[in-house]
Amino acid sequence: MIKAIRGTRDLLPPDTALWNFVETTARAVFREYNFQEIRTPIFEATELFARGVGEDTDIVSKEMYTFEDRSRAESDKGQSLTLRPENTAGVVRAYIEHNLWDRGLNKLYYIGPQFRRERPQKGRYRQFYQIGAEVIGPTTAGSESPARDAEVLEMLATLLNRLGIQGWTLQLNSVGCANDRPRYVEALREALRPVVGQMCVDCRRRAETNPLRVLDCKVPEDQPIIEKLPRMKDYLDESCRQHFAEVQKILNTAGVPYSLNDRLVRGLDYYTRTAFEFTHGALGAQNAILGGGRYDGLSEAIGGPKAPGIGFAIGEDRLVLSLTEAAETVAPKPDAYIAPLGPGMNAEAVKLARDLRRAGAIVEVGDETFRLKKSLETASKLGTRYAIILGENEAKSNEFALKNLATGQQQTVPRGELAAKLRA
């Protein structure tokens, strides 16, 4: 049997109704904040991700679906292409390519699949879906303002609340900028040198490859050591410090709850200053339902003008997962099941169904060869509210037997009044 490949899956009803609910709600909230939709290609030049996301990140170094395109000339090598592992780089590429700021566009959102070749796990798939948004523009547009950070965070809180998600936590940190972070990393390296020998094997490796990751370690024995390491907040330069303080001040005023976590580091190279994560307790190890932050240098890193930005990506798969526990799925049930009885009644049934549907009803139609018993049984199974019996008598008199399947009550209704009765 041919099956969906590892890490991919089919989304089936009734779950698809939930996905649509999430997407519809997100679009509505984004709309209120004046974001507009952008759709970028699902694959891009590999170079975009190498330069944008960062050559040394896990995503780029070992998780990308990369392939060589066919070349036109036999002698030429095909271009290296990659299925997008995230969407921010693509949006920024489009921003540069189409001079979006000159068209008055600086708040964009996207919804779509992304691809990373990781080992699948609950809440982690090789084709997964992200809902994200970006604020990006020249400095003169205020895109560097802490008000943008706070506005984005407040929008996310609004969205999660409107989706009915209970018990989320916003973790907030500042990871500094190109100016102060190298100094911090250096300080961290030095502080680690004498103590790293006492730490877990992972930390010993991280101390070499990416010292910031040591802060993320969850091994209990390492915690006392980590507590004593230097902290980013003590190394922020004046502008970063003020920026971060201002973000917090606005969040306090707006009533958005958050907790500071100076061990929150992000895995993508392009993040600067504000970094954040919304987590949800009921998701196991993959507890981050969304993450994001500021990326003031990304545009320049991929050859564009200076264009500070801030954005986030929601893991839609995880969001839906945290939703299925609380929310009952509301798949719409048909309003009526038409049971045609006997030769020639199919045609009448389809015509009647068309008229009722035009009046706004959800209608299911049986078949004239079905016995009435079977039709009613099917209608009950579908959860339909009414059954309409359409036999020769009804066709002649133009009055139909309308049966309420919940109460069992049945009445005779003239054709013209059927739609109104269904709505009642």
Place this chain on the structure above:
RNA sequence: GUGCCUGUAGUUCAGCGGUGGAACGCCGGACUGUGGCUCCGGAUGACGUGGGUUCGAAUCCCACCAGGCACCCCA
């Protein structure tokens, strides 16, 4: 990519060397134009795939594939 656990009917699972089962669901009948309840009957399936051990394998062993949990990392 690493470690551990798990793959048996549409679903949830029992069976753990000797002719593959239960519940629910599905189909039909009792009941030829009246469902839900009840009763009766029926079909389920390469026991994840391939190899090995054995007189004999769903059961034991190996490899692969897939899922779950944790790590790594991330949404």
